Amino acid sequence: MFKLDRKLITIGMTLALSTTLSVAAASTACIPGVYKSKPGAIDGGVIYPRENGVYTAYRYNTQSTKGVNFGRTPTANEIKAWDVDARPDGKGLPDGEGSVEDGDELFDAQCAVCHGDFGGGGKGYPQLAGGNQAKDKNGVVITLKNQRIKPGMDAPKRTVGTYWPYATTLFTYIRDAMPYAHPKSLTNDEVYALTAYILAQNEIKIDGQEMDDEYVLNKEKLMKVVLPNKDGFYPVIDGPEGPANVKAFFADRAKNIGMGTRCMKDCKDPSSGPGEKGLPAKLMKIKYEMKDVVPPYAFGKDLPPETDAGSVSKGEKLYDSSCKLCHGNDTMGAPRVGDASAWAAVMKKGMDKVLVNAIKGTGGMPPKGGNTDLSDADIKTIIEYMVGASK
């Protein structure tokens, strides 16, 4: 029965398969954005457009949210419990005060075990003070531009003094997340004291005034703190122009994020990329190869060449593989290597006769010891070794 229907089944299978394939091809073409890279897409990948000319690397849900139940309006108490942050301008900071000296005591007792003495950093925990606050002519902290991989350069140290933009977040962070083992255990006064101590260790001046031990920090003074790296972030997201700045920044990804199109063919060809004007091809080569390795990298894949030099001579090697079975001991009746009298008797015949016997076989010994692959010269080398080793 199967034999009868075989032709039909084959035709049916072919039809079904072709239908599936064509449907799959059609559906692929229908999905917007897939496999259709547009110029400017991150890393030459897929993009999904949103409104206002903005696009993302992820699929954007365009479904209507009408009729979806988003929950209820939060109560005033819930908002109060959630709204605990402090803005850069100081809005949201609680009342309280604390001196640098109080902060010193608290820091030694609760913080220095991880963050190090004077906030100098501990293993695996952030450094709070230190680092070079020197800036270049554009107002950028110089060490923050250093690349970690570049030898002979200090890695950027991101401390409160060199990296943080606003001191008010220092207050809220300590209050909500520190000490690590038991957060939210400090009072507002204690948090003000710790904030004062950390700012003092970073040599921050408030209103031009240096923070000595007796300096007392409170809400009004914390609002006035200007940290060195305040303007070191881009795009500027603060203020009424913030959203517009962000939009403008992400509108030109190729320039601002530094990602362009990925080269997929003819990358080696100088005429494929900017190479047309005598510039290098799109394909980039490794600029700094690792050469200072001892011993140097080997690129060959063959084994090191065999040398005759060494403790094992060629004759001994051949003897080991072809002759040792009989000549290695007395049981086979062959003259044993190392037996001086036996070999003296053999050598009485003369080297030429011994060689002929070895090649053609004599008595119980097969020609060439049974290994006919050996050349006559090899046999001579072996005999010389055996005689030499038996003196």
Add this chain to the structure above:
Amino acid sequence: MGKMKIKAKEKGGVVKVKAMFTSVMADKEEAEKKKIKPEFFTYIVAKANGKVVFDATTSGFMSENPLLKFSFTGAKKGDELEFTLTDNNGKVTTGKKKIK
């Protein structure tokens, strides 16, 4: 060179001292790599009431921004502890702190 961070506390006749100094502590080899001038402390001395309580001859072996800890007896609260640092370029820095 930033300011010296010194902390000295007296308890039961013993004064415990912690101090941190700002310096790159780059010896000749390290300075060559970083393309800067060699700069490291060669001598660190601490005096209380004019009496030497701690001194050390140092070099690039110490880390950047070195931290010192030691304790001594024979000083009381309110006395002044004075650090004098000499670096390889002959620069001398001093810092004072009252013992608490």
